Amino acid sequence: MQQTTNTVQVQAWNGYEGAHWAAHHDRWNTVNAGFNEPLLAAASIRPAEHVLDIGCGAGATTRLAARAATQGHAAGLDLSGPMLERARAVAAEEGIVNISFEHGDAQVHELPRAAFDVAMSRFGIMFFSDPVAAFANIASALRPGGRIAFLSAAEPEGNEWLTALAALKDILPIGGFGAVGGPGMFSLADPDDATGLLHRAGLRNVRAEHIQASGIWGRTALEAADFLLDSGPGRHLLSSVDPATQARARRRLTEDLGAHETGGAVRLRSTGWLLTATVDA
Template sequence: MHGIANTAQAQAWNGHEGSHWAAHQDRWDAVNAGFNQPLLDAAAIGSGERVLDIGCGAGTTTQLAARAAAPGHALGLDLSAPMLERARTRAARDGIPNISFEHGDAQVHPLTPGAFDVAISRFGIMFFDDPVAAFANIATALRPGGRIAFLSAAEPEGNQWLQSLTSLDDILPMRGFGAPGAPGMFSLADAGTATAALTEAGFQDVRAEHVQAYGTWGRDAREAAHFLLDSGPGRHLLEQVGPDDRERARSRLVEWLRPYRTDGALRLRSTAWLLTATRTD
């Protein structure tokens, strides 16, 4: 892999976080699948186009892009070696020939200038140390007039999975967790911050549309609670308290989640900004 600017993220996504997402790719897809169609509709990928998928993870959105672009091509770029291994295995299994993956940090990765018609991302753009630099690097990879469709997490209070963890704030050290603008998944939760960064990076016609979707977190409250607390944020919080508090947190989370089980699945609402723009000619 070429140089890395986001070293903390590289460590996380090549450690437990990346391994967890790779091992539970089907589960994470169930959480985020409701955002796929809005993303694809906004990207409007045409036959024969070249697509760059930023923070592609285990490759689900890259596969969707490759199918839409055929006989064009989709390239997935991600920091996480475990997730890319999963992505390559799945693409080979599913027989998708017009797809490839690269291991790299989109903020500094050497992308071929003008090589792509469109760039997409499903929640892969919130973790840059320098978003403007990252978006500018992505812009150079687009042809003049090329377009983007990116999803970033919106207001924390609109995400029920985060509300469920916040209900544990007298047990777990929640202070600052999920704060808008702070490094991490809510760094672009303010639409103005996100659109300003894209404009400064050389994009025009920048728009932010508020979207929401319900994701499946498990079959029932107990399964969903285990999944939430074994993910990166949940694991980080549990590691800071003792065994008794961990058990208290798990029990309370199960009770908080119970009302959200319907028709054999536990579903929670998430909110996002769907960011669209075109590269300046």
């Protein structure tokens, strides 16, 4: 990877968090799949276009972009080595050739200037230590008239996975877990802040649209609870308590998630801001 200024996130996404997402990329894609359609509709990728996917992770959205840009190209950029390794492997398995992946920090990565028609991201833009620098760098990689379509997490209370964890506050040290601010999952939860940052980065025609989607977190309440508690946030909370308390939290969460289990799946609602903008023509 080239230089980085976002060292905290580099450590996280090249450690347990990145390894977990890489190992369970199919399950995370199932969690977030409901956002794919509005994201791709906003990106409006044409066959001959070149697409930059920011925070591409294991490459699910990059592969969708590559399939839309049949005569163009899709490039994914991410901080996480483990997830990029998985992204390259899956793309090769699926025989997608108009695709590439780079390991880098979007804040400072040397992106080719005016090389892309559209930049997109599915929940990969909330982790910048300097979002204005990141957005300005991304904008510089877009051709005149180029556009962005970014998804960021919206209000914490609109995410049922988070409210399920927050309900364990009498068992686990929840504290400021899920607080708005950054860099972190809810750093762009305030739409005025998010659109203001894009304006400061020099983007135009900035809009924010509130959307929501339900994702499948497991086939059963127990499976969903285990998945939530084994992911980064859940694992962090469990690490602060003894094994007996961990078991108690797991039982309670399983009981609570039972209310969302129907038709062989646990579906939880998430919310997001669909941020769109253009660069000057």
